[in-house]
Amino acid sequence: MSKRHPIIVVTGSSGAGTTTVKTTFDAIFRREGVSAAIIEGDAFHRYSRSEMKLAMAQAELENRHLSHFSPDANEWQELAQQFRAYGETGRCKTRYYLHNESEAAPYGQEPGTFTAWVDTPVDTDLLFYEGLHGCAKTATVDVARHVDLKIGVVPIINLEWIQKIHRDTKSRGYSREAVSDTILRRMHDYVHYICPQFAETDINFQRVPVVDTSNPFIARDIPTAGESMTVIRFRNPRGIDFPYLLSMIPESFMSRANTIVVPGGKMDLAMQLILTPMILRLMEIRRAQMQ
Numbered sequence: 001m002s003k004r005h006p007i008i009v010v011t012g013s014s015g016a017g018t019t020t021v022k023t024t025f026d027a028i029f030r031r032e033g034v035s036a037a038i039i040e041g042d043a044f045h046r047y048s049r050s051e052m053k054l055a056m057a058q059a060e061l062e063n064r065h066l067s068h069f070s071p072d073a074n075e076w077q078e079l080a081q082q083f084r085a086y087g088e089t090g091r092c093k094t095r096y097y098l099h100n101e102s103e104a105a106p107y108g109q110e111p112g113t114f115t116a117w118v119d120t121p122v123d124t125d126l127l128f129y130e131g132l133h134g135c136a137k138t139a140t141v142d143v144a145r146h147v148d149l150k151i152g153v154v155p156i157i158n159l160e161w162i163q164k165i166h167r168d169t170k171s172r173g174y175s176r177e178a179v180s181d182t183i184l185r186r187m188h189d190y191v192h193y194i195c196p197q198f199a200e201t202d203i204n205f206q207r208v209p210v211v212d213t214s215n216p217f218i219a220r221d222i223p224t225a226g227e228s229m230t231v232i233r234f235r236n237p238r239g240i241d242f243p244y245l246l247s248m249i250p251e252s253f254m255s256r257a258n259t260i261v262v263p264g265g266k267m268d269l270a271m272q273l274i275l276t277p278m279i280l281r282l283m284e285i286r287r288a289q290m291q
Contacts, residue, residue: 041131
């Protein structure tokens with residue numbers, strides 16, 4: 001953690017909606033004049049797409065679990081090192097994983113490959129990470145300890161799967177059967193390396209649909225925001241002005257002493273109201289340290 005160079009993480013599983021939440025952060029940064037260096041979680045995968053296929057085949061022969069959720073398929077030590085570098089100096093390195101033709105074309109590369117490592121810009125106010133493993137913590141690596149504000153995005157699992165199936169079939173060209181196989185193959189690593197992160201996060205945003213999602217593998221549509229509620233859990237509710245939030249977000253209510261529930265369509269508003277003061281507080285502390 002660093003008072004001079006703070007780090008914010010949005011972490012969640014594939015299909016959880018972290019990219020959508022990033023849009024809210026972008027809006028806050030733009031409105032409040034905050035300059036953010038950006039790191040994408042996919043940059044810290046260990047293998048290109050072709051390499052991953054070979055590594056998975058070898059793991060299957062050896063009766064080992066291997067998926068994009070597991071430590072062996074990711075560079076968590078490298079991620080922790082880059083977080084530490086930013087906290088100490090205000091700069092670190094990152095790269096991009098090119099998912100498809102449109103992302104790869106500007107670089108003259110094939111989809112499923114990485115760009116070269118580059119330095120983040122100079123004179124940024126904070127580092128913002130969005131991806132799978134921003135709060136990863138094992139016996140050998142602790143990414144979470146470098147982070148100043150940790151946000152979890154955790155729709156209930158059937159909704160998460162529906163969102164992943166629709167995204168990967170429509171935007172990334174995979175078949176429904178291939179996406180379903182991926183979900184099932186990742187379950188062991190999901191339980192052991194994704195879920196434990198949400199005990200580390202400061203705030204969790206969990207979307208809960210109020211329509212039937214009992215069979216996510218045949219769902220024709222993603223439940224809309226209006227067909228959902230969002231459960232917002234604070235790890236430490238001290239200092240959270242719940243009466244203010246309840247007054248500002250219609251139809252919201254508290255379900256526990258550290259939990260507020262808001263209509264799904266008000267999730268962006270809730271995030272703006274909750275996160276803006278937290279980001280501004282990080283900036284106040286940073287300015288005080290820089291004097």
